[in-house]
Amino acid sequence: MFTAKRVADKKDWLSGRDHDWEIIIGLEVHAQVASKSKLFSGAATEYGAEPNTQVSLVDAAMPGMLPVVNEFCIEQAVRTGLGLNAQINLYSRFDRKNYFYPDLPQGYQISQFEFPIVGEGEIEIEPEGGEAVIVGIERLHLEQDAGKSIHDLSPDDTFVDLNRSGVCLMEIVSKPDMRSPEEASAYVEKVRGIVRALGTCDGDMEKGNLRADVNVSVRKPGGDLGTRCEIKNVNSMRFIRQAINYEARRQIDILEAGGEIDQETRLFDNAKGETRTMRSKEDAHDYRYFPDPDLLPINITQEFVDGIKANLPELPDARKARFVVDYGIPEYDARILTADKAKGDFYERLAKGRDAKIAANWMMGDLFGALNKASINLDDSPVNSDALGELLDLIGDKTISGKIAKDVFEKMFAGEGGANEIVEREGLKQVTDTGAIEKMVQDVIDANADQAAKVADNPRLVGFFVGQVMKASGGKANPQAVNEILRKKLGL
Amino acid sequence: MSEKNTGVTAKTVEKIARLSRLHVEPDRLAYLADEMNGLLAWIEQLGEVDVKGVEPMTSAVEMPAPLRKDEITDGGVRDKVLANAPKTESGYFVVPRSVE
Known part of the structure; x- marks a missing residue:
């Protein structure tokens, strides 16, 4: 009873x-x-x-x-x-x-x-x-x-x-x-x-x-x-x-x-x-x-x-434990990604050969967010695992920054094409050419001479300059390169 | 016979009739209760048999259920299925409204 x-x-x-x-x-x-x-x-x-x-x-x-x-x-x-x-x-x-x-x-x-x-x-x-x-x-x-x-x-x-x-x-x-x-x-x-x-x-x-x-x-x-x-x-x-x-x-x-x-x-x-x-x-x-x-x-x-027992597939609990060990993602993420077979399968395709944590973050953040907002099931997602993988690869090889990637993702989700296609078409490739970045940095320093003078006393002002350069580049400048060049030029 | 088992009352008959969707005139309820008690008393004679250690028998055939493969072998006979229905429309059975 x-x-x-x-x-x-x-x-x-x-x-x-x-x-x-x-x-x-x-x-x-x-x-x-x-x-x-x-x-x-x-x-x-x-x-x-x-x-x-x-x-x-x-x-x-x-x-x-x-x-x-x-x-x-x-x-x-x-x-x-x-x-x-x-x-x-x-x-x-x-x-x-x-x-x-x-x-x-x-x-x-x-x-x-x-x-x-x-x-x-x-x-x-x-x-x-x-x-x-x-x-x-x-x-x-x-x-x-x-x-x-x-x-x-x-x-x-x-x-x-x-x-x-x-x-x-x-x-x-x-x-x-x-x-x-x-x-x-x-x-x-x-x-x-x-x-x-x-x-x-x-x-x-x-x-x-x-x-x-x-x-x-x-x-x-x-x-x-x-x-x-x-x-x-x-x-x-x-x-x-x-x-x-x-x-x-x-x-x-x-x-x-x-x-x-x-x-x-x-x-x-x-x-x-x-x-x-x-x-x-x-x-x-x-x-x-x-x-x-x-x-x-x-x-x-x-x-x-x-006979049936011997051939049972992996169940959600076991899969969750494996995700934590094999992909090094937190248990909370692993639980969400294994709640459903489709999610787990999508994740495994996406994470294969890529940074598993970044893959988990993109899936649970941008992708699930967009799907939720549009009330679409993962099975019917306009961006499948290969397409999202293509985008992650562009971040991985520094072709685009993570920030630009978010815009590209939105366009992909709206059906405006694949990641490479959108980046090419809209000229979103990250600028890694140090010469070009140096010029942008110099222009920003020249335009803000007062601030530049104060940087030595107040190093936190670097953030302001990074922001200005990124803005000038339309978000396309490689942030790490910008940081390095700025610090050199400002004498930090 | 009915004095042995007074388990079924007119009220029980009324309930069984409603569950079975059978119409029974009120003046027949007591008579039917009596009849049913008679039947039950008769069946209760089986209680005299000693069945200690005997598995209940639910089928006369001592074999497990034959099974079939999961294959589509039937259906697609809508005309036959609907043939006896008093009212149909667009391939549906049509019955008096079953909700308010």
Whole structure:
């Protein structure tokens, strides 16, 4: 049974009228298995197809159609279980979860209830601005997705598309081990990083391929657990944090007004940033689970599990440790660069044969900054690793200064060409010709004779001269050369 | 028979009917509760069998599930899928609005 022993860090307590409150959070992450065909039928899973074109008669629940298990899905569940440091159950079974909804043609969802394929495990998360926390995994089970109901195509009707019906999901259930919105989103981030590294799910939250049900309750710090509410289908890290903040405050307000929390299912309204009732307790589902008589139990062998274990790719934690050792970057940088497989891969391509620290700084500073501002994913970045590498090489061989490089980067990001091309076209090459620099330095000294006279007493004035020369050169003069020549001419 | 098991009440029947989306006239609830209690009592006779140490049997076939490869072999039969639907539009099933 859940115990929730850990008390939240005091900074995460919410203030109340009579005493502080802490939030208890547990998450159910639904991760779509990256299979070509569905869990129980040979229909395709590809996103965005015309409605009802990727539906077999099995998925449409036509009478007499029988499900046959996709072995790839079983393998991906085991891989993911190993990535979550969890127990793999050699015997598992499918059960029917009964409920009625227009997008569930069978009238039941095939899921695993009593004997899931993966049991308890744990992962370490590193919430922004907090200490590392171990989060327990309760279980991972396989289940089929429902179809999709569309409510905005007609004012009176609901349109149903069954393309998603039968697609394989892994439901990863955490223990109620999280105590703040930041911990919850760090957990989802970590799970996403793991499934992406393993290749078992593409982790695309926008397409709904990874989404979370968030269980929230509040209690007096360290006190008895409160009644929880479940917020369904939250599909971004930001929404997860928003939903928890809103829901915790809502519950506190009710409790402080002397009310009670109804255990219910709520949905999060992205636009309004609030949660509202979806199903009340009165309608709470009584799922009447029972073993699916159409499916035999799943028996896998220890050799099968060991074979998968032997071929697991490098996981985010291991990659982070390697980045610190191999590239000599700080742990903080390594964590950000390995949170996601795409980031880690990009970084490794960029850092190869270059200054690894400069590569990390450029990626995390300029590139991530620009991507964030433009709301673009790294995968769709207008500047790829080769292009950014070309720019870093120009800094490395002193063709341009770091300062000019920032301008060049902006132009590259805006699609105005490659680094070399922009530097050539706009004549941004650093002036390293000492003769030319000497002339600029002399001109500046001549124009500021008063200041030049004071330099001997006040050496800090050199900075003023460096600035003036750089300005005169349009930022193109090599700063080191300017410094050396200035000092010589000013007699320092 | 029903005196042995009084677990099912008219209220239980009403709840089961709602979960199953079945319409049951109120004057039938007590009758059905009685029927169900009778069924349960009959099934409870199985409790007399000693099953100590016997694994629960969930299938009559003693073999693990046959598995299939992850290949696209089906789908693309929208006309068949939609054939029995009372209402369709643009390739979708159309049902009475399911949210407010």
